[in-house]
Amino acid sequence: MHIESANSAQLAEWEKELSAHYERICQHELSLDITRGKPSAEQLNLSDKLDGILATDYRAADGTDTRNYGGLIGLTCARELGADMLQVPTDEVIAGSNSSLTLMYHAVVTGYLFGFAGNPPWRELKAPKFLCPVPGYDRHFTICEQFDIGMINIPMRGDGPDMDAVEKHIKEDSDIIGIWCVPKYSNPTGDTYSGETVERLAQLGQIANPGFRIFWDNAYSVHDLGHYVSLPSIRSATLENDTIDSVLQFASTSKVTHAGSGIAFVSASSANLDSLKHQMKAMTIGPDKVNQLRHSRFFTEFTTLKNHMHKHADILKPKFDCVLEHLQNGLGDSDLGQWDKPEGGYFVSFNTRPGCAKAVVKLAADAGVKLTPAGATFPYGKDPEDSNIRIAPSFPPLEELDTAMAIFVLCVKLASIRNRLQETG
Ligand SMILES: Cc1ncc(COP(=O)(O)O)c(C=O)c1O
Incomplete structure (x- = not known):
């Protein structure tokens, strides 16, 4: 027809x-x-054995009694799981509660109210804006809308966002303080970012407002349908370009185990993690460590996952x-x-x-x-x-x-x- x-x-x-x-x-x-x-x-049935997996053994390998308060950044064994999913060192990971979207929201709160790594808070800018590769994930846009952060559409190109457009906007407007990226099997286009896209994103920290952050929402890092598709490491690329502070990475087990009761992770440089912890410590005494332990017993190694x-x-x-x-x-x-x-x-x-x-x-x-x-x-x-x-x-x-x-x-x-x-x- x-x-x-x-x-x-x-x-x-x-x-x-x-x-x-x-x-x-x-x-x-x-x-x-x-x-x-x-x-x-x-x-969801695939993960039902999580239930009861602890029997009555609530102690993590490092001796932590997971039933009790404390442990703001999560159990080491849970952070190791996040490190495997994001392919980063464990000491750069915070393991939180069930939702990575919540962690992204907190990261926006941190940037907006307090600023990252000693930079001024975004709210002090005249018109803070995020670049939004489109089509994209509606809930990212909802967060920006709630903070009255402006949004600029950037077309997706098959190997990630149109980087010419991204660089042009960043050069022309220092009020751009973020970009949403779903780098592997992007929601909804299914695109995986190419090496060139990752490299050019990693270079943005050299030209953008110092408070600019890439929100690297790697929600589908392990969600291959057939063969494994590899995503170039944004961490390595930013290390090489001396821009490690420009990126915040996120992942979760939501679509790995039980969608409503998994573990979410954020990974970043120590300066960014300090900024996040500053905000988190006023908000919570610690995440659900019992659930974190359940997950690390369920996935004893990354191969199991x-x-x-x-x-x-x-x-x-x-x-x-x-x-x-x-x-x-x-x-x-x-x-x-x-x-x-x-x-x-x-x-x-x-x-x-x-x-x-x-x-x-x-x-x-x-x-x-x-x-x-x-x-x-x-x-x-x-x-x-x-x-x-x-x-x-x-x-x-x-x-x-x-x-x-x-x-x-x-x-x-x-x-x-x-x-x-x-x-x-
Ligand atoms: C790109 C993307 N990020 C985040 C989420 C939500 O993740 P979580 O369940 O960890 O909050 C989804 C869910 O559909 C998603 O598609």
Whole structure:
């Protein structure tokens, strides 16, 4: 189906056929959901042995009684796990409670109220701003919005953000104090940053405001679907460029064990960790060390964790294949959209023809298929092209996903043809 070259009679005929098909589907009163990237129950089951793993042995190897207060930066054994996930030294890691998003929020609070590593707080700037590679993760943007930190869209290019645009903005505006990066299997594009991108990001600390920080949200560091994809080390690159203070790295076990009760990690230079600890120590006496110990007994070595991730991949891969097959079979030979074929992570990013995403989401919702709202992958919920839709295959059972994707493809066709009919009058 190539609507660009179709005449209006052909478009009208397709519209009639597809509308009839769509009306029949609406009568089924379906209720399917491919919105958020949550692990399925089957994936969560993989970690159920966490429960009870301590028996009554609550002491960590260093003698800490994990039931008691204390230990602001987390148990050493938990920090070791974070160090393995982020490929950094253990003494550069804080192991926190369950959510890396919470740690990112705290890092923004630290930068905004107190400043990092002796630099002035961001709130003293006239118009502090973050660079936001798009499409991106909506919750990053929500944090900025809450602090009234401005956001500048930077297009994703397949190997990371458009670095020419990043460097240009940073050179022109010293109020830019951060950039959000999901460097491996980016949410939602699935891109992994190239060596060149990592190197150029590491050099930003030489030209940016000294308070500038790269928020390196490595949420999908171990979430390969088939073969392992390696991400160049931002730590090594910043060490070589003498910019180690410019980066804060984050990860968690949310999509490794139980999504709501894992461990989150932040890694940074000692100067940055001191700034974070200054804020944390007023806020908490320490994280949930019992849970940290449970995790380190569950993953006695990093290889155990990697093997565990293979089991996740066995469950997730058929779901990604299902999404990609529907897109290829239904839209492969068409001018109705483009999509990525991720090798890991949690999402498939789909771009409709400009001006069609909202209509697709609405048609799908009316047919009983819930999609992430169009625009959610952009700051302020505004996709300038009204084109990007994030598909999250992980949560629904395969049969439901199969039905949902068939309806999605139908809605893409119908919305695109209706839009083209309007365009051509
Ligand atoms: C890029 C990214 N960062 C962070 C998170 C949330 O992580 P956590 O559960 O550790 O707060 C998600 C969840 O979808 C995500 O996609």
